[in-house]
Amino acid sequence: MSAPTPHEPIPGTTIFDGRMAMKGYPLNKMCYSFNEAAARQEFLADEDAYCAKFGLTDEQKTAIKERNALALLAAGGNIYYLAKFIGMLGLNVQDIGAQQTGMTVEEFKAKLKAAGN
Structure with a gap:
């Protein structure tokens, strides 16, 4: 079995790998807690x-x-855990995609629709 190859950089994208999982553990654990209304409060x-x-x-x-x-x-x-936090702010994953691409949310949605997503 060969060693994994390094990820090619993707402009505007942070690769979530094992190193990032360890780095983000406290943040992701906190965001996961937002599943409970009492935690959000x-x-x-x-x-x-x-x-x-x-x-x-x-x-x-x-x-x-x-x-x-x-x-x-x-x-x-991790975007799946961060969704709990951004949801409390009234945002969604498309808002994050727009931030990542430097587009407005409307432009980002149009790009997704044009791509068939």
Whole structure:
């Protein structure tokens, strides 16, 4: 069995691999907790304390405070767990796709539709 080959960089995309999974574990664990309404309420009542409860890094805390989805991905966030957080903000995965591509949400949706997605 051969060793895995490194991923080719994709402009504007953060590859979520084992290294990123380890880096993002506290962030993803916190985001997973947002499945529960009580957790969402606790977070919204005191974001700093809630982030500290999960041991987020300074990079992760800053990205949370700034509501910066791309920085959250770069800090090890997994889009499936981050969806719990961005959902609390009234955003969705298409909003993140638009951020990643530098498009408006409407432009991004049109691009998806044109591609048959």
